[in-house]
Amino acid sequence: MSFLNSYIYYIGAFGLILIGLYIILVKHNLIKVIVGLGILDTGVNLFLISVGYITKGTAPIFSRSGIDSEHMVDPVPQALVLTAIVIGVAVLALALSLAIRLYQHYGTLNLRKIREQKW
Amino acid sequence: MPVLLIAVPLGLAFAVPLFALFWKPAAKYIPPVALAFNLIVSLLLLPKVLENPVIVSIGGLRPPFGINLVAGPVGVLFSAIIALVGLLVSVYALDYIHPVRYSHRIDTKLSNWVGLSNGVKEGPTEKYHMLYLLLLTGATGVVLTGDIFNLFVFFEVLCISSYALVAYLREKSGIESAVKYLIQGAVGSSLLLIGVGLLYGLFGTLNMADIAQNIKSVSPISVFVPMVLIVTGLGVEAAIFPLNAWLPDAHSSAPSSISAILSGIAIEVGLYAVVRVIFTIFGASSIFLFLALLGILTLLVGEMCAFSQNNIKRMLAYSSIGQIGLILFALAIATSYGVTGGLFQLVSHTLSKALLFLAAGYMIYQTGSLQISALEGMGKKMPLTCLAFTIGAFSLVGLPPFIGFPSKFLIVRAALATKETYFSVLIGLALLGTVIEGAYFFRVVQVLYFKTGKTNPEGKDAPIVVLIPMFIFVALIVVVGVYPKLVTDVLNSAASELLNRLDYIRSVLG
Numbered sequence: 001m002s003f004l005n006s007y008i009y010y011i012g013a014f015g016l017i018l019i020g021l022y023i024i025l026v027k028h029n030l031i032k033v034i035v036g037l038g039i040l041d042t043g044v045n046l047f048l049i050s051v052g053y054i055t056k057g058t059a060p061i062f063s064r065s066g067i068d069s070e071h072m073v074d075p076v077p078q079a080l081v082l083t084a085i086v087i088g089v090a091v092l093a094l095a096l097s098l099a100i101r102l103y104q105h106y107g108t109l110n111l112r113k114i115r116e117q118k119w
Numbered sequence: 120m121p122v123l124l125i126a127v128p129l130g131l132a133f134a135v136p137l138f139a140l141f142w143k144p145a146a147k148y149i150p151p152v153a154l155a156f157n158l159i160v161s162l163l164l165l166p167k168v169l170e171n172p173v174i175v176s177i178g179g180l181r182p183p184f185g186i187n188l189v190a191g192p193v194g195v196l197f198s199a200i201i202a203l204v205g206l207l208v209s210v211y212a213l214d215y216i217h218p219v220r221y222s223h224r225i226d227t228k229l230s231n232w233v234g235l236s237n238g239v240k241e242g243p244t245e246k247y248h249m250l251y252l253l254l255l256t257g258a259t260g261v262v263l264t265g266d267i268f269n270l271f272v273f274f275e276v277l278c279i280s281s282y283a284l285v286a287y288l289r290e291k292s293g294i295e296s297a298v299k300y301l302i303q304g305a306v307g308s309s310l311l312l313i314g315v316g317l318l319y320g321l322f323g324t325l326n327m328a329d330i331a332q333n334i335k336s337v338s339p340i341s342v343f344v345p346m347v348l349i350v351t352g353l354g355v356e357a358a359i360f361p362l363n364a365w366l367p368d369a370h371s372s373a374p375s376s377i378s379a380i381l382s383g384i385a386i387e388v389g390l391y392a393v394v395r396v397i398f399t400i401f402g403a404s405s406i407f408l409f410l411a412l413l414g415i416l417t418l419l420v421g422e423m424c425a426f427s428q429n430n431i432k433r434m435l436a437y438s439s440i441g442q443i444g445l446i447l448f449a450l451a452i453a454t455s456y457g458v459t460g461g462l463f464q465l466v467s468h469t470l471s472k473a474l475l476f477l478a479a480g481y482m483i484y485q486t487g488s489l490q491i492s493a494l495e496g497m498g499k500k501m502p503l504t505c506l507a508f509t510i511g512a513f514s515l516v517g518l519p520p521f522i523g524f525p526s527k528f529l530i531v532r533a534a535l536a537t538k539e540t541y542f543s544v545l546i547g548l549a550l551l552g553t554v555i556e557g558a559y560f561f562r563v564v565q566v567l568y569f570k571t572g573k574t575n576p577e578g579k580d581a582p583i584v585v586l587i588p589m590f591i592f593v594a595l596i597v598v599v600g601v602y603p604k605l606v607t608d609v610l611n612s613a614a615s616e617l618l619n620r621l622d623y624i625r626s627v628l629g
Contacts, residue, residue, distance in 0.1 A: 017313070024306060030298065037305050044312050051320040077319065080268055084312060087275045091305050094282055098298050105291045114295055 009050030016043030030102065030109040034095045041088035045081045052077035121175050121190040124160055124198055125260050128153040132252035139245040146245040150209040150252050157202035157259065161195055168195045169612050172626045174265070182265065182627050183329035189265035189627055192613040193462075197262035197391060200466060204383050204473050205255045207588035211477050212251070212376045214584040215484075247287060254280040254380065258388045265627055267315055267400070268325045270392060271308070278304045278356060281385055285373045296368030303355055303365045311352030317345040328627035331400045331620055346401050350393055357389030358443050360417035367424070370436035371489075375480020378432060382439040383473035387465055390443060394450050398617045408541070410451035415545050415552075417444030422555040430489045431479050434559060435472065438515065441556060442468040445549055449530040450617075456536055458614035459607070460529035466606065467522040467596075471514040474592040478508035481581045491563055498568035501580045505567045507589040512560040514596045517553060522596045525603040527553065 004011075020040025024033050052074030060072035099109060106114050131153040138145035167173065172191035176182055190198075257277030264270050282304065286297035315325070321337055322330050334342060351362070358366045366386070370378050397403050397410070421440030428434040446468065449461030481504050486493045498505045514521035517528075534546035580586070599605055616623060 017309075020309075021306070024302065033302060037302070040306070040309050044309050044316070047313060048316045048319075051316050074323075076325070077316070080316075080319075083268075083272060087272070087279075087308075090279055091275075091282075091301065091308075094279060095298070095301050095305070098282075098286055098294055098301065101286065101289060101294045102298055105294060 006055075009046065009053065013043050013047035013050055016040070016046060019043070028110050028112050030099050030111055033111065034092060034099065037095065038088070038092055041084070041092075045084055045088070048077045048081050048084065120160060120164055121173055121188045121194075121263055122177070124157055124190075124202075124263060125188075125256060127156055128252050128256040128259070132249050132256060135249040135252065136245045146248045147209075147213055150248050151206055151213070153252055154202050154206035154209055154255065157255075158199060158206055161199035161202055164190060164195050165192075165199060165609065168192055169609065172616070172623075174627055181629075183324050183326040186269050187265040187326065187627065188263045189328075189623075190263055191616045191623070191626070192609060193391070193395075193616050194263045196462070196609055196613050197388070198259045200469055201255055201258050201262070201384055201388075204469055205251075205380065207591055208376050208379050208383075208473060208477065209248075209251065210588045211379075211585055212247075214582055215374070215376050215480065247284070250280040250284050250287075251377075251380070254284065254385070258384050261388050262391055265327050266325050267318065267327050267330065267396075270327075271311055271315055274311070274353075274356070274392065275308055277385060277388065278308060281369075281377075281381060284377045285369045285381075287377065288372075288374055292368070292372040296365070296372045300365040300369040303362070307352045307355030307362070309352070310348045314345040314348030314352060317348065321345070326627070327395075327400050328624045331402065332624050332628065334401060342401065346396070346403060349396050353389055353392045353396065355389075356386065357393050357447075358386050358417075358440055359390075359393070359447065360413055360420055360440075360444065363417070363421075363440055366440060367433050367436040370439065371430060371432040375432070375476050375483065378436070378480070379473040379476035382436065382476060383469040386439060386443055387446075387469055390446060390450075390465070393447075394617065398453075399620045399623055402620050404453065407451045407453045411448050411542070411545055414444045414446070414448030414451055415548050417441070417447065418549055418552040419444070422552040422559075426555050426559045428559075429491055431483070431491050431494070431563065432476070432489055434491070434563075435475055435479060438556065438559075439468075439472055441552055442472070442515070445527075445530065445552070448545065448549060449533065452530075452533050452537060452542065453618065454533055454537060455611070455614055455618060456529060456533035458617055459610045460526060460533045462610045462613055463526035463529055463603075463606070466610075467514065467526040467599075470592055470596055470599075471511045471521075471523060474507060474511035474589060474596070475515070477585070477589050477592070478504050478511060481585055482508070485579070491566055494563070494566050495570040496567075503586055504581050504589070507586075507593055508567065509564050510593050510596060512564055514600065516557045516560050519600075520597060521600040522603075524600060 016039055020036045020043055023036025027033055027036065054073055057071055057073035060075045103109055131149050135146050135149050138149060168190050169192055172189055175188040177186045254277055257273045257280065260273030261270055261277060264273060282297050282301045285300055286293050318330055319325055321341060322333050324330060355362045370381050373381060418441045421437050421444055425434050425437035425441060428437060446461050446464050449457050449464055482494055482497055482501065483489055485501065510521065514523040517523040531546055534542045
C-alpha cells in the first residue's frame with residue numbers, strides 16, 4: 001500500500017500517457033486521435049506536477065507566516081506546466097481547425113481513407 | 120546583444136498584423152527587415168564569440184538559476200545561417216507570395232499541382248509573414264538557449280508555425296500532410312517534455328550546463344531513459360530514419376518558399392538539438408556508433424526513395440532526408456575533423472537545398488506541374504533559373520567548384536582518419552548514397568537542358584526580385600566552394616565547442 005501511496009501520481013500520469021498513445025496509434029477517426037493528443041498532454045502535465053509535489057505540501061509563498069520551506073511544493077514544475085498547457089491548447093486548436101479543413105476536402109475524417117500522399 | 124536576436128523578430132512578428140492595418144504591403148516588408156537586422160547582429164557577434172561565448176542571464180539571475188542564453192560559436196553560426204537563408208527566402212517571397220484571387224472551382228481542379236497557386240487565395244497574406252517570422256524566431260531561440268525547457272518552448276514555436284505554414288495553401292495535399300506532421304510532431308514533443316521532466320526530477324535543474332555537470336553523479340540507467348525520450352522527441356523534427364514519415368509529404372506540399380525553409384533550416388535545427396543534447400548534456404560517447412549507423416541508414420533510405428520519385432519536390436524532400444543522414448553520420452564520427460565536416464555539410468546543404476527549392480518553385484509555377492518530365496526544355500526558356508537549379512544540384516552532389524565538394528571531402532577524410540574498419544565501410548556506403556544522389560540530380564539536369572519540350576509554350580525567366588536571392592545563394596555556394604578558408608575557422612571553433620563539453624560547462628557556470 002505504501003508503494004501505491006507514494007507513487008500514485010506517477011502511475012496515474014503514465015497511465016494517461018499510455019492511454020493517449022494507444023488512442024493515437026490505434027484509432028482511425030481524426031477527432032479521436034486529437035482527443036488522444038489531449039489525454040497525452042494531460043498525462044505529461046500531471047507527470048510534471050507530480051515531479052515537484054511533496055505530500056501535504058502547500059504553495060511556496062514566503063510572506064505567509066507559519067510555513068517553513070520544507071512543506072512547500074517545488075514551484076518550477078508548476079511554471080513549466082503553465083507553459084506546457086498553453087502550448088498544448090495551441091496545438092489542439094490548430095489540429096481541430098485542420099480537421100475542419102480536412103473534412104471539407106475529403107468528406108470524411110477516417111484517416112485510413114485519406115491516403116493521397118504516399119511513398 | 121543575443122537577446123535582440125530573439126526579441127526583435129518575435130516583436131516584429133506580432134507587429135505584422137498591426138502594420139498591415141495601416142498599410143497593406145507593410146506585412147511583406149517586415150520579415151526582410153527583421154532578418155537583415157538579425158544577420159547583422161549575428162555577424163557582429165561572431166568575432167566576439169569566437170574568443171569567448173557570451174552568456175546572457177535573463178532577469179539578472181546567475182546560472183544555474185533563471186533562464187540563460189548561450190551564444191557560443193555554434194549558436195551564433197546557426198543564428199547567422201538562419202538569418203541569412205531567412206532573409207533571402209523572404210525576399211523571394213516578396214514576389215512569390217501575394218494575394219491572388221481565383222475561384223474555388225479552379226482551386227480544386229488544380230489541387231494536385233501543389234505550389235502552382237502563386238501564393239495565397241483571396242485573403243490577406245499577413246498570416247504568412249507572421250508565421251514565417253515566428254518559425255525563424257523559434258529556430259533562433261533553439262540554437263541560442265542554454266535552458267532545456269526553454270529549448271522545448273522554442274521548439275514548439277518552430278513546430279506550431281511550421282504545421283500552420285504547411286497547410287497554408289489550404290488545398291487537399293497541404294492539409295493532409297499538415298495533419299500527419301502535426302500528429303507526429305505533437306507526440307514527439309510530448310516525449311521530449313517527459314524527458315525534460317525526468318531530468319528535472321533527477322537533477323532539480325533545467326540549466327543544460329548544470330545538468331551536464333551532474334550527469335555522472337547518477338546511475339547510467341536512470342539517465343538512459345530521459346536520453347532516449349529526448350532524442351526520440353527531437354528526432355521526429357530532425358527526420359532521423361524511423362521517425363521521418365511526415366517529411367516528404369510536408370516538404371512537398373508546402374509553398375516552395377516554406378519548403379526551402381523547412382528543408383534548409385527546420386530539420387537542421389532539429390539535428391542541432393539532438394547533437395547538443397547528446398554531446399553536451401549527456402556526453403554519451405557510447406552511442407556514437409549507433410548514431411553513425413542510423414545516419415547511414417537514413418542516408419540510404421532517403422537517396423533510394425528520392426531516386427524513384429517523379430515529383431520534383433518530393434525528390435528534393437527525400438534528398439533532404441539523405442543529407443540529414445550524412446550530416447548525422449559525420450557528426451557521430453565525433454572527431455574534430457568529423458564534426459567540422461558535419462557542420463560544413465550542414466551549411467552546404469542549407470544553402471544548396473534552399474536554392475534548389477526556390478528555383479524548383481519558380482519552375483513549377485511556370486509549368487504548372489510537379490512532374491519532372493514537365494520540365495523538359497526549360498533550360499532554354501528560363502536559362503537563369505535553370506542555371507541556379509543546376510548549380511544547386513551539382514553542389515549537393517559534391518562537384519568541385521561548389522561548396523558541396525569541400526564539405527563532403529572533409530567527411531570522407533575524417534572517416535578514413537579514424538582508422539576504424541567500420542567507419543571505412545560506412546563511408547563507402549555514404550559514397551554509394553552520393554552516387555545515387557548524382558544519378559537522380561543529373562537526370563533532372565538532363566531533362567532541363569537536353570530534352571526538347573513538347574507541350575510547354577509558356578515559360579519565361581523569373582522576375583528580378585526572385586533572381587536576386589537565388590543568385591546570392593549561387594554566389595555564396597561558388598565563393599565558399601572555391602575558398603573554404605572563409606568558413607573553416609568558425610566551423611572549427613564550433614566543432615570544438617560541441618566536442619569539449621567541459622569548456623561549455625565552465626563558460627556557463629563560471
